[in-house]
Structure formats: C-alpha cells, structure tokens
Amino acid sequence: MTDTPAFDIGSLHTAYAGGWPASNMIETLFERIAAIADPGIFLHLADRQDLLEQVAGLGSFDPTAKPLWGIPFAVKDNIDVAGMPTTAACPDYAYLPDRDATVVRLLKDAGAIVIGKTNLDQFATGLVGMRSPYPIPRNAIDPSLVPGGSSSGSAVATAHGIVSFALGTDTAGSGRIPAGLNNIVGLKPSVGALSTTGVIPACRTLDCVSIFALTAADAWSVFSVAARHDPSDAYSKSVPATGHGPLPPVLKIGVPARHDRHFFGDDAMETAYAAALDRLVELGHTLVDVPFDDFYATANLLYEGAWVAERYAAVKDFFNASEASFHPVTRKIYGAAKTLTAADAFNGLYALQALKQKVAPLIASVDLFCVPTAPRHYTTAELAAEPIRENSRLGTYTNFVNLLDMCGIAVPTGTRSDGLPASVTLLAASGKDGMTAALAARIHQASGLTLGATGWPQPPARPTADISAPGIDLVVVG
Amino acid sequence: MTDTPAFDIGSLHTAYAGGWPASNMIETLFERIAAIADPGIFLHLADRQDLLEQVAGLGSFDPTAKPLWGIPFAVKDNIDVAGMPTTAACPDYAYLPDRDATVVRLLKDAGAIVIGKTNLDQFATGLVGMRSPYPIPRNAIDPSLVPGGSSSGSAVATAHGIVSFALGTDTAGSGRIPAGLNNIVGLKPSVGALSTTGVIPACRTLDCVSIFALTAADAWSVFSVAARHDPSDAYSKSVPATGHGPLPPVLKIGVPARHDRHFFGDDAMETAYAAALDRLVELGHTLVDVPFDDFYATANLLYEGAWVAERYAAVKDFFNASEASFHPVTRKIYGAAKTLTAADAFNGLYALQALKQKVAPLIASVDLFCVPTAPRHYTTAELAAEPIRENSRLGTYTNFVNLLDMCGIAVPTGTRSDGLPASVTLLAASGKDGMTAALAARIHQASGLTLGATGWPQPPARPTADISAPGIDLVVVG
Numbered sequence: 001m002t003d004t005p006a007f008d009i010g011s012l013h014t015a016y017a018g019g020w021p022a023s024n025m026i027e028t029l030f031e032r033i034a035a036i037a038d039p040g041i042f043l044h045l046a047d048r049q050d051l052l053e054q055v056a057g058l059g060s061f062d063p064t065a066k067p068l069w070g071i072p073f074a075v076k077d078n079i080d081v082a083g084m085p086t087t088a089a090c091p092d093y094a095y096l097p098d099r100d101a102t103v104v105r106l107l108k109d110a111g112a113i114v115i116g117k118t119n120l121d122q123f124a125t126g127l128v129g130m131r132s133p134y135p136i137p138r139n140a141i142d143p144s145l146v147p148g149g150s151s152s153g154s155a156v157a158t159a160h161g162i163v164s165f166a167l168g169t170d171t172a173g174s175g176r177i178p179a180g181l182n183n184i185v186g187l188k189p190s191v192g193a194l195s196t197t198g199v200i201p202a203c204r205t206l207d208c209v210s211i212f213a214l215t216a217a218d219a220w221s222v223f224s225v226a227a228r229h230d231p232s233d234a235y236s237k238s239v240p241a242t243g244h245g246p247l248p249p250v251l252k253i254g255v256p257a258r259h260d261r262h263f264f265g266d267d268a269m270e271t272a273y274a275a276a277l278d279r280l281v282e283l284g285h286t287l288v289d290v291p292f293d294d295f296y297a298t299a300n301l302l303y304e305g306a307w308v309a310e311r312y313a314a315v316k317d318f319f320n321a322s323e324a325s326f327h328p329v330t331r332k333i334y335g336a337a338k339t340l341t342a343a344d345a346f347n348g349l350y351a352l353q354a355l356k357q358k359v360a361p362l363i364a365s366v367d368l369f370c371v372p373t374a375p376r377h378y379t380t381a382e383l384a385a386e387p388i389r390e391n392s393r394l395g396t397y398t399n400f401v402n403l404l405d406m407c408g409i410a411v412p413t414g415t416r417s418d419g420l421p422a423s424v425t426l427l428a429a430s431g432k433d434g435m436t437a438a439l440a441a442r443i444h445q446a447s448g449l450t451l452g453a454t455g456w457p458q459p460p461a462r463p464t465a466d467i468s469a470p471g472i473d474l475v476v477v478g
Numbered sequence: 479m480t481d482t483p484a485f486d487i488g489s490l491h492t493a494y495a496g497g498w499p500a501s502n503m504i505e506t507l508f509e510r511i512a513a514i515a516d517p518g519i520f521l522h523l524a525d526r527q528d529l530l531e532q533v534a535g536l537g538s539f540d541p542t543a544k545p546l547w548g549i550p551f552a553v554k555d556n557i558d559v560a561g562m563p564t565t566a567a568c569p570d571y572a573y574l575p576d577r578d579a580t581v582v583r584l585l586k587d588a589g590a591i592v593i594g595k596t597n598l599d600q601f602a603t604g605l606v607g608m609r610s611p612y613p614i615p616r617n618a619i620d621p622s623l624v625p626g627g628s629s630s631g632s633a634v635a636t637a638h639g640i641v642s643f644a645l646g647t648d649t650a651g652s653g654r655i656p657a658g659l660n661n662i663v664g665l666k667p668s669v670g671a672l673s674t675t676g677v678i679p680a681c682r683t684l685d686c687v688s689i690f691a692l693t694a695a696d697a698w699s700v701f702s703v704a705a706r707h708d709p710s711d712a713y714s715k716s717v718p719a720t721g722h723g724p725l726p727p728v729l730k731i732g733v734p735a736r737h738d739r740h741f742f743g744d745d746a747m748e749t750a751y752a753a754a755l756d757r758l759v760e761l762g763h764t765l766v767d768v769p770f771d772d773f774y775a776t777a778n779l780l781y782e783g784a785w786v787a788e789r790y791a792a793v794k795d796f797f798n799a800s801e802a803s804f805h806p807v808t809r810k811i812y813g814a815a816k817t818l819t820a821a822d823a824f825n826g827l828y829a830l831q832a833l834k835q836k837v838a839p840l841i842a843s844v845d846l847f848c849v850p851t852a853p854r855h856y857t858t859a860e861l862a863a864e865p866i867r868e869n870s871r872l873g874t875y876t877n878f879v880n881l882l883d884m885c886g887i888a889v890p891t892g893t894r895s896d897g898l899p900a901s902v903t904l905l906a907a908s909g910k911d912g913m914t915a916a917l918a919a920r921i922h923q924a925s926g927l928t929l930g931a932t933g934w935p936q937p938p939a940r941p942t943a944d945i946s947a948p949g950i951d952l953v954v955v956g
Contacts, residue, residue, distance in 0.1 A: 204828060234831040309820030316821050337820065342787030343794050345823035350682060353712040 004028055006456035007161045008214045009071055009221055013063050022055035022070040029072055029115060029162060036160050040135035041153045043077045044084050045116040054113055066111030067225060074157045074166040075104060076150075077117040078124050079209065080198040084114075088200050089122040089132040092325035093318060101198025102233065103167060103209050103226045110225045115163055118153025122327045124169050124202040125311060125334075126150050127177045127394040128383050131327045136380065140182045140453035141421055146378050148178030148394070151210065155182045158212040159452035165213040165222050171202040172302055173398025175210025179410040180373030180423035184452045185444065186410040187211040187219040187437065190430040191402055192237030194223075195230035201314040203307050204235065206402040214451040216411060216441035217462045223433065239431055247438050251285045254366035260292035264393050266376030272422030273372045276413040279446055280370060290362055290369070298355045299399035303333075303392065305340060306348025307403075312337035329387050352403055359404060368428035368436055371397040373410040377420055397425060407433045411440035412449050482506055484934035485639045486692045487549055487699055491541050500533035500548040507550055507593060507640055514638050518613035519631045521555045522562050523594040532591055544589030545703060552635045552644040553582060554628075555595040556602050557687065558676040562592070566678050567600040567610040570803035571796060579676025580711065581645060581687050581704045588703045593641055596631025600805045602647050602680040603789060603812075604628045605655045605872040606861050609805045614858065618660045618931035619899055624856050626656030626872070629688065633660045636690040637930035643691040643700050649680040650780055651876025653688025657888040658851025658901035662930045663922065664888035665689040665697040665915065668908040669880055670715030672701075673708035679792040681785050682713065684880040692929040694889060694919035695940045701911065717909055725916050729763045732844035738770035742871050744854030750900030751850045754891040757924055758848060768840055768847070776833045777877035781811075781870065783818060784826025785881075790815035807865050830881055837882060841907050846914055849875040851888040851901035875903060885911045889918035890927050 004024070005015035016022060030048055033041075055070055063069050075081050078088045080097035081104050087094040100108065108114065121131040129152025130136050137152045139145040140159035147156050151168025155178030158166045168175040170188040179186025187210060194209040201207055209226070213219035227241035255277060263270040277287055301307065312319060312334045319326065319334055326334065375396045383390050401408050408427045416422050424443070426436040445461055482502070483493035494500060508526055511519075533548055541547050553559050556566045558575035559582050565572040577583075582592065599609040607630025608614050615630045617623040618637035625634050629646025633656030636644045646653040648666040657664025665688060672687040679685055687704070691697035705719035733755060741748040755765055779785065790797060790812045797804070797812055804812065853874045861868050879886050888903045902921070904914040923939055 204824070205831075231835065234828065234835045236835070306820060310824050313821035313824045340820035342784060342815065342818035342820055342823035343791035345820035346682070346788050346791045350712065353683075357709065357712045357714070 006451065006454065006459070007072070007164045008451060008456070008459050009068070009164050009218045010459045010462060012071060012164060013069070016061045016070055022058065023052050025070060025072060026051045026055060032160065032162050036162065038138050038156065040119055040137035041157050041162070042074070042116040043087055043089070043119050043134060043153070046084070046114060051113060051115070058111055067221060068107060069111035071112045071165070072115045072163045073107065073112050074115050074118050074154055074163045076120050076154045076166070076168045078120060078169055078200040079104060079167055081114050081117060084117050086117070086200065088124070089120050089134060090325055091133065092322055093315075097198065099198065102195035102230045104198065106226050106228060107222065118151070118157055118166060120152060121150035121174070122330045123200065123311070123315060124150040124171060124174055125330050126391055127173050127398070128387070128391050129178060130380060130383055130387070131329050133327060144379050145181065145420070146380050146383050148181035148374070150174035151178050151212070155179055155184060155186070155212050158182075158214065159184050161214065161452060161454040161456065165211055165218055168210040168212055169199060169202065170208045170210040171206050171402060173395045173401070175208065175212070176398050176408055176410040176425050177374050177394055179212055180425070181377065181421065182452060183412045183421035183423070183449065185213050185216050185219045185412070185440065187213070187223055187433070188401070188408040189223060189227065189433055190237070190239045190407040191405050192235050193227045193239035193241070193433065195228070195233040195236050197230055197233045203310040204314065205310065206307070208402060215458065216409065216437050216444055219409070220434075220437045223437070240434060247435065247442070248367070249284055251367040251439065252288055253280055253285050254288050254290040254362070254369040256292040256371060257289040260296070262396055263372070263375045268416040268418055268420070269372060269376050269422065272414055272416050273424065276422065276424045276443070277370065279413065279443065283442060283446065288366055290366070294355055294358045294362070295400045296396070298352065298359065298403050299395065301348060301352055301355070302399045302403060306345045308333060309337040309340040309345055356404060363404070363406070363429050368426050368432065368439070370424050370426055373397065373423035373425045401427055405430045407431070407436060409436045409440045411444050412447060413443060414447050414449065484929065484932065484937070485550070485642045486929060486934070486937050487546070487642050487696045488937040488940060490549060490642060491547070494539045494548055500536065501530050503548060503550060504529045504533060510638065510640050514640065516616050516634065518597055518615035519635050519640070520552070520594040521565055521567070521597050521612060521631070524562070524592060529591060529593070536589055545699060546585060547589035549590045549643070550593045550641045551585065551590050552593050552596045552632055552641045554598050554632045554644070554646045556598060556647055556678040557582060557645055559592050559595065562595050564595070564678065566602070567598050567612060568803055569611065570800055571793070575676070577676065580673035580708045582676065584704050584706060585700065596629070596635055596644060598630060599628035599652070600808045601678065601789070601793060602628040602649060602652055603808050604869055605651050605876070606865070606869050607656060608858060608861055608865070609807050611805060622857050623659065623898070624858050624861050626659035626852070628652040629656050629690065633657055633662060633664070633690050636692065637662050639692065639930060639932040639934065643689060643696055646688040646690055647677060647680065648686045648688040649684050649880060651873045651879070653686065653690070654876050654886055654888040654903050655852050655872055657690055658903070659855065659899065660930060661890045661899035661901070661927065663691045663694050663697045663890070663918065665691070665701055665911070666879065666886040667701060667705065668715070668717045668885040668911055669883050670713050671705045671717035671719070671911065673706070673711040673714050675708055675711045681788040682792065683788065684785070686880060693936065694887065694915050694922055697887065698915045701915070718912060725913065725920070726845070727762055729845045729917065730766055731758055731763050732766050732768040732840070732847040734770040734849060735767040738774070740874050741850070741853045746894040746896055746898070747850060747854050747900065750892055750894050751902065754900065754902045754921070755848065757891065757921065761920060761924065766844055768844070772833055772837045772840070773878045774874070776830065776837065776881050777873065779826060779830055779833070780877045780881060782826075784823045786811060787815040787818040787823055834882060841882070841884070846904050846906035846910065846917070848902050848904055851875065851903045855898055879905060883908045885909070885914060887914045887918045889922050890925060891921060892925050892927065
C-alpha cells in the first residue's frame with residue numbers, strides 16, 4: 001500500500017500503478033469533503049456507493065486506454081450530468097437531465113469519475129461567486145475573500161484537492177478569475193474547442209467550457225480528451241489538441257502598457273505582477289508594451305446592450321414567467337435587457353467588429369499576452385457593498401477575451417507579501433491553447449508553489465511532449 | 479481613326495491604343511444614352527464637359543499605370559461618388575457626399591471614369607428593380623420583363639453597353655439576379671473583399687459591392703483593382719485578387735438535386751439550365767447532385783426576423799421620422815422589423831450558425847456549385863400583382879449565399895427558345911472568386927453569345943493569366 005497520494009493526475013496514476021485502489025480515492029475524497037466542511041461548494045454530491053461501483057467498473061488500471069482512469073472531477077451546475085439535477089444556482093429552474101453534456105461524456109469515456117455538481121453565480125452571470133441563493137463557497141486560501149466566479153464551487157473544490165480537476169464555464173472570465181483567487185490553474189479554451197451541448201447558455205456566441213486543475217499539465221490532459229468537434233453544437237470548432245511543438249526559446253509577450261495597468265489600489269498585486277514579468281524575462285522571453293485601450297473598450301461591450309440581451313434571450317421565457325426566482329443582482333441585470341431591440345443587438349455586433357479589426361494587428365504582433373488574472377483581491381464585505389462595480393473591476397483583464405476569440409490560461413505565479421495568491425493569465429489567438437498551456441507549465445514550475453490550498457508539492461514535470469507534441473502543418477493553397 | 483469600338487474593356491483599350499480618342503468614348507456614350515431613351519436607368523448623369531475634362535486629364539494612354547484607363551462606369555445610387563447626390567432611390571433621404579466610396583476611389587485611381595448614378599430598388603431591398611419612386615429601368619432584352627434588382631440601373635446600363643461596367647451591391651442577390659435577366663456577367667465577391675465604406679448599408683454583416691460587366695474577364699479586371707483591404711470598413715477582409723492558378727481540368731461541381739430544382743413553371747428556364755449543365759460536362763467537369771434543403775432553409779432566414787431588423791437598423795432614425803418617404807413595399811417590410819427584440823436577433827444568429835455547420839461539409843465536398851441565376855423570368859405585370867412573393871421566388875438561388883459567406887458570379891449561358899436570356903451562377907467558398915471567374919469566362923466563351931443587349935461579339939479570349947495567376951501557398955502551422 002502507498003500513502004494517500006496527492007490528487008493531481010500524475011500522483012494519482014502513480015499511486016494506482018503502485019496498487020493503491022481507486023476505492024481508496026473515493027473514501028479519501030469524502031473524508032476531505034467532511035474535513036473542509038464548506039457547504040457552499042457542492043449543490044449535489046454523487047452517492048458514495050454509486051461511486052465505488054463506478055470505479056470498480058473501470059476494470060484494471062489502464063491509463064493508455066483510459067487517460068483519465070480513476071480521476072475524480074466536479075462539474076459546474078450549469079453543465080448536465082445524466083441523473084444529477086442541473087440548477088444553474090436557481091432552484092426554481094432545476095431539471096433532471098437524462099444525458100451527459102458532450103464534454104462530460106468524453107471525460108467519463110476516458111475514465112474520469114463525476115463526484116458532484118458545484119455552486120456558481122446564478123446562470124453563470126458574475127465573477128464573484130456570491131450571486132447564489134445557496135451558501136457562498138469560501139475562498140480556499142482565505143475565507144474572508146470572495147472565491148471568484150462564476151465557477152466558484154469548481155475552483156474551490158479543485159483548490160482543496162477534493163477533485164483532480166473541475167469543469168467550469170467562461171463567458172467573461174468565470175474560468176480564470178476563480179482560478180487566480182484560489183491558487184490553481186484555469187484553462188479557458190479557444191471559443192468552440194469544447195462542446196457546449198448540454199450546457200445552459202449565458203452568451204451562446206461566446207460561452208466556453210473551462211478546466212480548473214492543480215497543474216497546467218493536468219489541465220492540458222483534460223483538454224486533450226475533451227477538445228473534440230461536436231456536430232450537435234453549432235459553435236463547435238476543431239482546435240488543435242495535440243500540442244504546439246517545442247516552445248520557442250524566445251517568445252514575444254505582449255503586456256499592457258504601464259498606464260493601462262489597473263490594480264484598483266492593490267499594491268501587492270501590482271508588485272506580484274511585476275515579479276511575474278521579471279520571471280518571464282529570466283526565462284528568456286521578451287516583453288512588449290501594448291496599448292490596451294481597445295481591449296478595454298471591447299470589454300465594456302460585454303455588459304452594455306447586445307450581450308446582456310443574449311443572456312436574457314437564453315432564459316427569456318423563464319425570466320418573464322418567474323422573475324422573482326432570480327437572485328436580486330442577476331434579476332436586475334437581466335431585467336435591463338428586456339427592452340433592447342434587434343437594432344441594438346446589431347449595433348453591438350458592429351461595435352465589436354470595428355474593435356476586432358483595430359486589435360487584430362496588436363494580437364498578431366506578439367506570440368501571446370501576459371496579463372494579471374484579477375486586478376486585485378476583494379473581501380466578501382467589499383463585494384456585498386458594491387456588488388456590480390467591483391464585479392466589473394474583477395473582469396478588467398478577462399472580459400474582452402471571448403469577444404476577441406482568444407484562448408487563455410490562468411496560472412499561479414507566487415505568494416504575495418500578505419500571503420495571498422498571485423496569478424497571471426496568458427492570452428493568445430484562437431488555436432494557441434497548446435502554446436499558452438506549455439508556457440503556463442513553465443511559469444508554475446518556476447514558481448515552486450504548492451498546489452491550491454493543499455500544501456502538496458508540485459509533481460515532477462511531466463515530459464513536455466504531453467503538452468508540446470509536434471504541430472500539424474496545414475497547407476492551404478489560396 | 480478607328481470605327482466606334484465595343485465598350486468591353488479589351489475593345490476600348492485596343493481602340494485607344496490605335497489612336498481613338500477617349501473624348502470620342504464620352505460622345506459615343508451620350509449618343510447611346512439618347513438612343514436607348516430609358517429615363518429609368520440613371521438618377522444622376524455626370525456633366526459632359528466635366529467628363530471630357532476628366533479624360534483629357536488622364537494623360538496619354540497607359541494601361542499599365544492605369545489598368546482601367548478611360549473605362550466608363552456607372553455607380554448604383556447607394557454608393558457615394560463625391561459631388562453627386564446619393565439617394566438610395568429615396569429622394570427625401572438624399573445627401574451630397576464630399577468623398578468617394580473606397581471602391582469608387584480605387585477605380586478612379588486606376589483610370590476609370592464615373593458616368594453617373596443608377597436606379598435601384600429603394601435602399602437596395604428587393605430583387606426586382608420595381609421598388610423605386612423613379613421610372614423603372616426597362617429590361618435591356620425585353621421591356622415587358624422586370625429588369626431585376628436591386629441593382630437595376632447598373633445592370634441595364636451595362637447590358638446596353640452605355641458603360642463598360644457598373645457597380646452594384648448584393649445582399650440577397652442584387653448583383654446576380656439583374657445580371658441573369660439582362661444577359662451580362664455579375665460578379666458578387668466574397669463578403670468583405672470590396673470595401674463597403676461609403677455605401678449605404680442594407681445588412682452590414684452581409685453587404686457586398688458587386689460588379690456588372692459584359693464579360694467575366696472584364697469583371698475580374700475590375701475586381702483586381704477594387705479588392706483591397708480597407709481598415710475603415712470593419713467587415714473588410716483580404717481576399718486573393720491575383721487569380722487562382724490554372725483551372726483544374728476536372729472540377730467537381732455541385733448542383734441542386736433534381737427535387738431541389740425550382741423553376742416555378744418556367745420550362746424554358748429548366749431546359750436552359752439542363753443545357754448549361756450538359757455544357758459543363760462537355761468541358762470535362764463532373765457534376766454532383768447535392769441536397770439543397772439546408773441552403774433553402776438558410777435563405778428563408780434572410781427575410782424572417784434578424785436580418786430584416788438589420789435593414790431597419792441601418793435607417794432607423796430616418797424611418798421613424800419619415801415613414802411616408804418610403805416606397806409602399808419597402809415601408810411594409812421595414813415596418814415589420816420595428817418590434818423585433820435583441821433576443822429575436824440572437825435567435826436568428828443561432829439558427830444561421832446551426833445551418834452553417836450543417837452545410838459546411840456540403841460546401842467542402844465540391845470545388846464549386848452551379849445553380850440557375852434566377853428560377854424564371856417575370857413580366858412587370860406579374861410582379862406588380864404579387865410584389866413580395868415573386869420577389870422572394872427570384873431569390874431562390876441567391877438568398878443564402880452571403881449568409882454562408884460564399885462568393886458567386888452570374889454568367890450568360892445561352893438564349894432560350896423564346897429568345898430570353900439564360901444564366902447560371904457559380905458559387906464557392908469565400909476566397910474562390912478567381913476560380914469561379916475563370917470558369918465563368920470559359921462558360922461564356924463556349925456559349926458564343928453576344929454581349930448584353932448590344933449585339934457585339936465577344937472579344938477574343940484574353941490570356942487566362944489575367945484571371946488565372948499563380949495562387950499563393952499559405953502554410954499554417956497548427
């Protein structure tokens with residue numbers, strides 16, 4: 001028998017290979033849930049006996065046939081898992097799906113085990129994790145802080161090592177902000193890379209399923225399994241999931257020009273970001289100051305007009321019938337969209353198109369960008385006092401990303417002088433998921449940080465081939 | 479001195495090279511306008527003296543420096559020409575622009591001469607050419623027939639050889655239908671290939687500037703000059719304008735499956751289409767029956783909901799202030815869009831996205847498609863009796879094209895037993911403008927037809943290099 005392993009994928013697989021039974025993983029997991037005693041994380045937990053039967057049904061350990069063999073994961077409660085209620089954190093909206101969302105099915109097929117459904121900002125609208133009628137998940141590092149959202153429960157469950165990874169969704173930053181605030185990795189794939197079939201829409205034109213994990217290599221392993229073109233999702237796209245080839249020794253990394261960096265008074269975050277950039281230079285890369293005003297102008301579109309109307313459109317009949325079922329903040333946001341016209345929607349699309357054309361040369365001018373994940377930490381008290389303004393500030397470096405069809409990955413970079421986690425997000429053009437994940441792995445390794453809130457050391461670096469597989473050369477004859 | 483030449487570009491340039499003065503072109507053109515005596519074609523004509531000064535200002539004949547040296551063209555009156563009123567066929571909307579639309583400027587810079595502004599279906603909404611408060615342009619082949627629209631005046635001016643080419647716009651088929659009904663070529667570029675800066679929008683997300691010409695080679699010459707990326711147009715795209723390389727000897731050409739071919743009782747059109755397909759087989763190409771139901775489902779979106787709202791959005795303030803200024807049919811269509819919500823707009827976008835995903839494999843399965851340009855001819859009396867239904871039927875093979883981001887070119891194929899013109903449209907994925915133009919040139923040459931309504935023989939085939947220049951190999955590393 002082995003000691004209880006850390007729950008990152010490599011450590012669990014090493015333990016399984018050494019004879020540690022997967023049933024022990026289930027028992028450990030329930031012990032951990034009990035020890036953490038946060039009633040805000042899960043909105044539904046799988047039955048222990050069911051889980052033990054599932055791991056028994058996996059057969060003998062075979063990570064080649066099933067790359068996620070015996071790996072426990074949690075699913076944000078706006079993503080369907082057959083036989084578990086989907087609530088979107090709105091109890092009156094709840095339904096019991098009889099089919100898995102496409103991504104859940106792919107992960108199960110690869111041997112992963114769904115542990116439960118996690119709390120969220122209602123209908124995935126918010127970056128704070130506090131817009132839920134259920135108990136608010138506690139930030140895994142410091143319970144006085146907001147956990148971040150909307151994928152709050154998934155991030156906190158991962159940070160505590162209850163699960164190896166968790167699925168979130170990300171429209172405005174919901175897969176990155178809570179990763180940054182809980183010292184874990186948050187991979188926000190290129191728009192369309194992961195199917196949204198079986199996911200309750202926020203903005204269908206922008207929604208991404210995202211992955212929280214303890215390491216970048218783990219996030220990439222999950223991405224490699226889940227990124228499949230899905231004909232049942234009109235916005236599904238084929239995105240390379242085989243890796244990007246070796247990282248160039250010198251990457252050209254865009255950073256917001258000095259006057260475009262905003263930390264809203266959090267000096268420790270500013271210092272941490274500067275240190276993270278220094279680390280990139282130490283790793284041999286080149287930083288380029290880029291004006292960010294057009295990125296911020298794009299971000300502003302997300303909560304003005306067209307895309308708020310898109311959120312409303314997704315639940316229109318339910319909202320019109322049951323407005324009182326909504327969280328007060330969510331209700332206020334959605335209600336403002338009711339009177340928007342089709343002309344307003346098109347005017348929003350035109351404004352976005354104009355900005356896309358303006359920033360395209362900036363995006364093309366660098367290999368990737370490195371931005372702070374969140375501009376600052378907030379206490380739950382601060383958020384309660386200013387629920388909309390501070391939510392909006394949290395999205396400074398995230399809101400524009402899906403509108404511009406970029407991919408991103410949030411990665412821990414260090415511990416601030418006050419003990420709170422620091423994080424950057426690497427952003428790049430659609431399809432560069434592999435490159436950003438590979439650099440995130442380097443940054444995380446260089447940080448020497450422990451994983452989430454667990455105290456577990458980082459596992460040995462896996463062969464970079466896991467992320468950095470040979471690229472595919474496409475020859476297009478114009 | 480040379481005899482009065484035909485006005486196709488090659489014949490005019492040959493005449494200029496032989497010493498025929500460009501001032502004679504201006505005189506000839508005014509004589510021709512007088513002889514044709516159709517008050518519906520032009521809404522504004524340039525001043526003769528001004529035109530004579532313009533051609534004098536071109537300097538000596540130099541088709542290398544100015545590939546359109548001394549070539550007369552007309553401009554649909556929803557496209558700005560500095561110093562000429564823009565009306566969109568709505569007199570109360572008229573304004574006097576002080577700048578040329580980008581495409582007009584590029585063509586002028588290449589030596590082309592603007593003769594005047596042409597009539598259209600008001601605000602480019604319609605495929606008939608009869609929705610104008612001005613006299614209706616007469617079909618150049620048979621005045622009892624509708625001229626087609628919305629670019630009616632531009633097509634008729636070209637068919638009579640008053641100009642060498644004319645600019646139209648095409649959202650639903652306005653650059654193809656009138657070409658088909660007037661025995662000329664209508665090149666509808668890939669969406670974004672020609673700038674729409676200085677063009678009154680119909681549906682900004684779909685609008686194309688289009689080119690009417692007497693031959694496919696002429697249309698291509700104009701395209702080569704006009705297709706430039708324009709940073710001032712958010713929807714501008716870089717599209718290859720240098721040709722597509724030699725045409726493969728065997729092209730795989732998709733055609734609507736038999737039960738998806740609709741001619742609405744016009745047997746002569748059905749026969750003509752079959753003959754055109756036989757000609758393609760004789761030329762060595764392979765025909766593939768393709769189910770067209772999803773293309774038709776896409777077409778239906780264009781006049782249901784979202785995109786009608788987009789037309790309304792383009793002139794919202796004017797419509798709300800001056801509804802009575804609109805043509806009765808146009809007013810009815812636009813008025814229906816006033817109550818559409820942002821949710822309706824997004825639902826339309828989702829429906830389109832789902833259809834795009836369904837037809838993508840069909841589009842990828844062939845080199846190009848060959849469809850009838852219009853399903854039938856209509857008399858003006860028939861259209862007056864059923865102004866909306868018959869307009870909609872005219873768009874059977876055109877309405878889906880811009881929604882699916884395809885390019886197209888309408889080309890004459892023969893004369894029907896009743897003496898009326900027959901035409902097919904070649905359609906392909908965005909960026910294949912060169913390939914479709916090259917095949918259109920072959921089809922037109924093989925038809926042996928005279929040009930438009932002029933009786934002029936086709937000029938000698940120009941070196942195919944004009945259209946078939948070497949392609950550009952793009953290497954994309956995934």
